Amino acid sequence: MSTFVTLGPEGTDHEHTLRAYLRRQGLADARVLLVDDMLEGLELVRSRPDHYLLQNSLHPDALEVTERHWDQVRVLDCFIAPTKPMAIIRRADAPAPRHLAVMPATVGYLRPGEWPNLITVSAKPHIGTGLLSGMYEAGLTHLSWAVEHPDELVLIEQIGPVDTVWIVYGTSEVRRGLLTGMLRPDLYCGAAVRA
Known part of the structure; x- marks a missing residue:
């Protein structure tokens, strides 16, 4: 079973968004682990290939989480989601x-x-x-x-609520040097359907 790590305590935007992400991805049975420090979460992910970390891109540690173990922990996914009001x-x-x-x-x-x-x-x-x-x-x-x-x-x-970018980290590599993103030419023209 996969474990997804994010910022606690219970009730944070991180926990709220992680649970929504897991439902959307069909991973309702994944284990959620809340930590007090994102760098602590990074170390958990670094040492366990079945662990993933969710972080808001605006979190003060986002730069360090992305760069500290760049050759071992990589960005696997990103998405836009609103904060709680x-x-x-x-x-x-x-x-x-x-x-x-x-x-x-x-x-x-x-x-x-x-x-x-x-x-x-x-x-x-x-x-x-x-x-x-x-x-x-x-x-x-x-x-x-x-x-x-x-x-x-x-x-x-x-x-x-404010729409922000969320980042999922893990030890596998999905990008392989190519641009990865949503292929939706209508996305910025007001025709996109909100999910």
Whole structure:
């Protein structure tokens, strides 16, 4: 049985997208392994030919994951998929938050200078639990946190889902020096059907 490794904890965009990818590929019985660090996941894939790694191309470690063991772990697939809906949320008891918890990969969704005091957090679910526990006054996380906890959390700004590129790595080689991609001349003309 194949194992697919991606960024945890449960509830990350990585886990959500991996499960959707596995369903689409007909691999519903594949094992999912969540890790706290993409480079740890890379080492697991490097040492096991039946392991694969899914990573968002915007993740801060994407460059290093692609290059660190370039001769052993290769890009096998890539695809476009939306993130879960995102939002900037604050605690109800913090009407004027001074700090914003954010993943490094999501800083680009902020307007320059609007949040000068950022707290870096490794995953959006950690931001959500940190908001509920009082660790953070505000955070950029999944919109579902505000929806599921309306008495404790207040929506500041909805960002929504964002289409991003996802990369699948493994030890086999599929490209063999040739360009690989979707053969859809209508893709960029608005005629493509969304799956």
